[in-house]
Amino acid sequence: MKKLLAMILTGAMVVSLSACAAAPAVSAPAEAPAEAAEEDTEAAAPAEAADDDLVAAAQAEGELVVYGSCEEDYLAAACEHFEELYDIKVQYQRLSTGEVQSKIEEENGNPSGDVWFGGTTDPYNVATAEGLLEPYEAKNASHLIGDMYRDKDGNWYGIYKGILGFMVNRDELERMGLEAPADWEDLLDPKYQGLIWLSNYNTAGTAKLVVNTMIQKYGHDEGIQYLVDLDKNIEVYTKSGSGPSKNVGTGECVIGIGFLHDGITQIEDNGYTNIDLIIPSSGTSFEIGATAIFKGCKHPNAAKLWVEYALSPECVELAAQNGSYQFLVLDNANQPAIATEFGLDPDNVMDYDFEDAKENTTTYVEEVMEALGSAADDRFQTE
Secondary structure (H helix, E strand, O other), rough: OOOOOOOOOOOOOOOOOOOOOOOOEEOOOOOOOOOHHOOOOOOOOOOOOOOOOHHHHHHHHHHEEEEEEEHHHHHHHHHHHHHHHHOOOOEEEEHHHHHHHHHHHOOOOOOOOOEEEEEEHHHHHHHOOOOOOOOOOOOOOHOOOOOHHHHOOOOOOEEEEEEEEEEEHEEEEEHHOOOOOOHHHHOOOOHHHHEEEEEEOOOOHHHHHHHHHHHHHHOOOHHHHHHHHHHHEEEEEEEEOOOOOHHOOOOOOOEEEEEEHHHHHHHHOOOOEEEEEEOOOOOOEEEEEEEEEEEOOOOOOHHHHHHHHHHHHHHHOHHHHHHOEEEOEEEOOOOHHHHOOOOOOOOOOOOOHHHHHHHHHHHHHHHHHHHHHOOOOOEEEEO
C-alpha cells in the first residue's frame, strides 16, 4: 500500500480521563521501512479447527443470514470467505447497529437474521438486556486478549476495538482561519457553528457511544446538557457512524466526530491527505466491535460456526485487507500496522462503564432526544 505524507503530531497523546495531556492531530504516517511497508497479501493462518460435528450440523442447515454493522467491504469479504470455507450459502445486509437493534426488537424472538457482525457493543448490550441474543460459549473466545472483550454469559464477543475522536479537514480550517478543536469542550465554540457532523443517536451505535461517553465524563445532567449545547454547532446527523468521516476529505464536513479508523480509511484508501485525526485531550472512549447470535434464529448451528469463524485470524485480518483499520482483540491475530503508524494507541482510552451503558443506553438516548426537542429536525438522517 502506498504510504502518504509524514505523520504530524500537534501534541502529546491522551492517556486517560484521569491523566490528561494535550491532544494530537495526526495526519498521514511517516514512510515505514520497506519490509514493514509491504502489505501482507498472503491469506491469514487458518482458524482453529471447528468441531467436526458443528461443521456438519451447520452444513446440513445450508444457509446463514448475517446482519453486518461494520463497513460494507469488510462485511462482504467475511461473508464470502465463510461461504467458501464451509460451503454454506450466506445472505448478508449492511445495517447500522441502531437499525439492527430496532429490527430484532420488532421481530421479538422470531428474527429474520441469524447473526450480527460488527458495530459497537452498546446496542448489543441493549439487545442482551432485552433477551434478544442467544448465549454461546465459543471455543475461539480463548484467544480474546481480556475478559472485557466479551459478554460474561457469551451473548456477544468482541472482534475489534476503535478509538472515538475527531477528524478535521485541515485545508478548510486554514482557509477559515480556524484552529482545530483539541478537546470536547472546544466543539461548543460558536466559531464551529455549522461545521460539525455527528451520527444519529437513534440509528448509529457510534452516536450512542457518544451519549454514554458524555454522561460518564460529565455526569448525567451535565452530559445531556453538553449534547444540547453541541447541537447548536451540528450541521448533519448521519444515519451511520462512519458517515461524517466519508465527507471530511471533500470538505463538505469540516469536523467529523467518529471512530478514527474510519478517518484512516479516508486517508489511506481514498487519498484524502488533508484529514487530521485528533484524540480529545481530556479523554475519550472506545468501541468494541462485536458479533452475536440472534435468539430464535433459524440456522443456529451455522450461527455458532459463524461466531467461531469471526473469532479467528482468518476472519478478522480481512478487515485491514478491505479498508477497515480497527485494532484487533485476538492474541493470535496480526494488528493492522497502519493504525499504529498513525500514532493511535488502543490503550489510550478512558475506563468505560459497559454495565451502565448496558442498563441505560436506551433511556439516555430518549432523554437526549427529548432535551433537544424541536432541535431534533431534518438534520437527523434516517436514509
